Amino acid sequence: MMPYYGQPVGTDWEEVGFGFNKGVITGLLRQELGFDGIVCTDWGLLNDSSVFGEPHEAAGVLAQRRSLTPLTNHSLPPLSGRPKLYVQGVDAETAAAYEDVVTDPLDADVAVLRLSTPYEHRANKFESFFHSGTLAFPEPELKEILRLLDTVPTLVGITLERPAVIPEIAERAAALIADFGAGDAAVEASRPDVPNDTVDPVFAVGSGLRI
Known part of the structure; x- marks a missing residue:
């Protein structure tokens, strides 16, 4: 509607x-x-x-x-003052108004990573207007994401315009914020026009932390 x-x-x-x-x-x-x-x-x-x-x-x-929904908070450390911050997908100048931005994650107290929903680029002009295809990040990109998550406590914000398969990210991010989430091959079997149709989602409808 x-x-x-x-x-x-x-x-x-x-x-x-x-x-x-x-x-x-x-x-x-x-x-x-x-x-x-x-x-x-x-x-x-x-x-x-x-x-x-x-x-x-x-x-x-x-x-x-x-609409932002905190989905997990495994180990995000409490922050005060101006911690050292590493950012990806976030404007560094904007972030610098709140924290001291560093260029190396090894120097950071915490990181912020902004992601978009995975999709496949399509050559067809009509299909190019829409995001479709795989729901998982390509393996090389996923490895880079997980490397960052294992290096420094990272707050991941993912814009989910469509479901995404992100179980590794959800498990290893210090905290995860999203609109909604689901994750495993069951997403591909769900009906796109039927709400709440994914079997065993990582985050079921109604999930989220109260803050």
């Missing part, structure tokens, strides 16, 4: 765009009508574009922050 750009006017619902309207999406769609499928937003609501003269970027950023 993809909410449209409009908003309710002159109704009992809050006059907020459907893509960010909790009363409509949660109250009406989920609770009253019993819809338990996937709800997604149009890309235009999460960038700098203006819809009917109303900027939606700030609301989109807030929604994204609230």
Whole structure:
């Protein structure tokens, strides 16, 4: 289900765009009508574009922050002051406002690694618009990831636009943050249009740490 750009006017619902309207999406769609499928937003609501003269970027950023789910915290050390930080996939200048960024993980107290969901590049122009193919990181890339995780306590943030097979990462990261996660060959056997259809996922629906 993809909410449209409009908003309710002159109704009992809050006059907020459907893509960010909790009363409509949660109250009406989920609770009253019993819809338990996937709800997604149009890309235009999460960038700098203006819809009917109303900027939606700030609301989109807030929604994204609230969707972050801490999945594990095995050994992330408590931090204070300005620890030495190694980053990959994170803008070093931005990180430097909070920690002392180093270029060698051996010199770091902790590392932050940002990953994207694995996928295969497709030459077909239509297929190139979508991420598809394998759900696992290629072996060489996985080895590099695990080498970092074994070198320094690492907080891994993975953007999961689709399921991913990440059991080794989940086990060896000091902490893992994601939107959702699943992991083993059962993902490939699950039906993409049926929610909660993966057998024995690493993180079942509803998993997450309270912080």
